[in-house]
Amino acid sequence: xxxxxxxxxxxxxxxxxxxxxxxxxxxxxxxxxxxxxxxxxxxxxxxxxxxxxxxxxxxxxxxxxxxxxxxxxxxxxxxxxxxxxxxxxxxxxxxxxxxxxxxxxxxxxxxxxxxxxxxxxxxxxxxxxxxxxxxxxxxxxxxxxxxxxxxxxxxxxxxxxxxxxxxxxxxxxxxxxxxxxxxxxxxxxxxxxxxxxxxxxxxxxxxxxxxxxxxxxxxxxxxxxxxxxxxxxxxxxxxxxxxxxxxxxxxxxxxxxxxxxxxxxxxxxxxxxxx
Amino acid sequence: xxxxxxxxxxxxxxxxxxxxxxxxxxxxxxxxxxxxxxxxxxxxxxxxxxxxxxxxxxxxxxxxxxxxxxxxxxxxxxxxxxxxxxxxxxxxxxxxxxxxxxxxxxxxxxxxxxxxxxxxxxxxxxxxxxxxxxxxxxxxxxxxxxxxxxxxxxxxxxxxxxxxxxxxxxxxxxxxxxxxxxxxxxxxxxxxxxxxxxxxxxxxxxxxxxxxxxxxxxxxxxxxxxxxxxxxxxxxxxxxxxxxxxxxxxxxxxxxxxxxxxxxxxxxxxxx
Numbered sequence: 001x002x003x004x005x006x007x008x009x010x011x012x013x014x015x016x017x018x019x020x021x022x023x024x025x026x027x028x029x030x031x032x033x034x035x036x037x038x039x040x041x042x043x044x045x046x047x048x049x050x051x052x053x054x055x056x057x058x059x060x061x062x063x064x065x066x067x068x069x070x071x072x073x074x075x076x077x078x079x080x081x082x083x084x085x086x087x088x089x090x091x092x093x094x095x096x097x098x099x100x101x102x103x104x105x106x107x108x109x110x111x112x113x114x115x116x117x118x119x120x121x122x123x124x125x126x127x128x129x130x131x132x133x134x135x136x137x138x139x140x141x142x143x144x145x146x147x148x149x150x151x152x153x154x155x156x157x158x159x160x161x162x163x164x165x166x167x168x169x170x171x172x173x174x175x176x177x178x179x180x181x182x183x184x185x186x187x188x189x190x191x192x193x194x195x196x197x198x199x200x201x202x203x204x205x206x207x208x209x210x211x212x213x214x215x216x217x218x219x220x221x222x223x224x225x226x227x228x229x230x231x232x233x234x235x236x237x238x239x240x241x242x243x244x245x246x247x248x249x250x251x252x253x254x255x256x257x258x259x260x261x262x263x264x265x266x267x268x269x270x271x272x273x274x275x
Numbered sequence: 276x277x278x279x280x281x282x283x284x285x286x287x288x289x290x291x292x293x294x295x296x297x298x299x300x301x302x303x304x305x306x307x308x309x310x311x312x313x314x315x316x317x318x319x320x321x322x323x324x325x326x327x328x329x330x331x332x333x334x335x336x337x338x339x340x341x342x343x344x345x346x347x348x349x350x351x352x353x354x355x356x357x358x359x360x361x362x363x364x365x366x367x368x369x370x371x372x373x374x375x376x377x378x379x380x381x382x383x384x385x386x387x388x389x390x391x392x393x394x395x396x397x398x399x400x401x402x403x404x405x406x407x408x409x410x411x412x413x414x415x416x417x418x419x420x421x422x423x424x425x426x427x428x429x430x431x432x433x434x435x436x437x438x439x440x441x442x443x444x445x446x447x448x449x450x451x452x453x454x455x456x457x458x459x460x461x462x463x464x465x466x467x468x469x470x471x472x473x474x475x476x477x478x479x480x481x482x483x484x485x486x487x488x489x490x491x492x493x494x495x496x497x498x499x500x501x502x503x504x505x506x507x508x509x510x511x512x513x514x515x516x517x518x519x520x521x522x523x524x525x526x527x528x529x530x531x532x533x534x535x536x537x538x539x540x541x542x543x544x545x546x547x
Contacts, residue, residue, distance in 0.1 A: 170367060170368070170371040171371065171373065173341060173367065173371070174365075174367055174371050174373075174384075175388075176341055176359060177339055177340075177341060177359050177364070177365045177367075178359070178364075178384060178385040178388050178437070179358075179359045179360065179361065179385075179388060179389070180388050184388050188373075188384070188387070188388070189373070192373070192375045193375070195375075
């Protein structure tokens, strides 16, 4: 019976630890090997003169350029500017998107008033608003913060609203049967059941925020990683372009992983899909 | 019926209960419950059976206070009900456990809402109920880690923790496999005997109704009314072996005939 298997699960986990190193980390190891093979092939094709490094760069050149950039300290300011734009823009998107989404999901009237704006802006590619942001907020960080905010806030908002709306009708019935007030229904049913979609919104918003930084800085800026990529690209400094791309990609991967951790923490009560 | 209202041992009295549902699309008024009179005595287990979709669950929801009745009265311990109250608790169909709450937290839910007891006392009472339904080792498990039968035990404990005067069960075993279902029927009788609760149980399985009930109420097809009430005088404590006795089979047969009559009528109605 399931009852037995549930209690034996923890016991069964112990022998699993004794599996070989390979068996435990098979996926991670395979991924590492394929990545190393790719890097070796890339490096070799440049060394043997199969391709022109002016276009492709190479792992060793990228590394050398990265060391130079970090050594003379010039890149730190770009990282700082982009990081600042991200933290402020994304932070505002979370601080405004989540509460507003909860309000719109819970109160039909609030939704009716704001929905036309949200729908219209959600459908608009936010990048199209860039020129406006530049006119309103100038070429400095403020316009980039605005773009990051606009990119991130809508996925967060829309997912939070959906999370609040898609409450299992049975749960509402249970709560009502136990005599719950509207406030209690909100706190004990609506909020916890909307957490998974809310976190999905945060993760989607993260991707949009990163796009916002890069495109915003490419379009018009004086500093930042996007600006670095754009100017280096214009001068055919492929190595430098690659350094910028790798930095942004790493930041994206790291933050997505962090959010996944948080999601796992909140979803202990969920059956693992396919596991 | 008037006299029954003053009798002290009547736990639940439904008097002339009617319930109509307005269909917004067709603008028709659909009678679902029609003039239902039913009395459940203290300590009694009454099962309601009837053709599918006849309104059994609607009646149960009305008794719980979740659905408003159009006319008539529903009294619990002689007091007319106005919405859900702590004197009644409902055991819902499967999957109505909150997946983000552990077994213990699910059982505590009603007490949490009430907010009368301190946290320590709530945990203590919930633990006692978890033990009563035989899940002591699983208090900190999440619902998805339990089997269907175990989840339904939690569901029952969640209702019983409120110390209800009247326990309402809405096809609680419908989603279980046949074996688990039979075991849970025996288990329910034990749990109710221990908790000494009056219960109203809706099911579409005649076999289940005859096995559990002191009396079986047969509802007519829509609009539902009480077609017949059959006393089940099978000796207790009941074991599954009873299901093979002639007396049991005869009762089952008799109730099946009644429902068949009703179902035939509905069949003709739905064709039209």
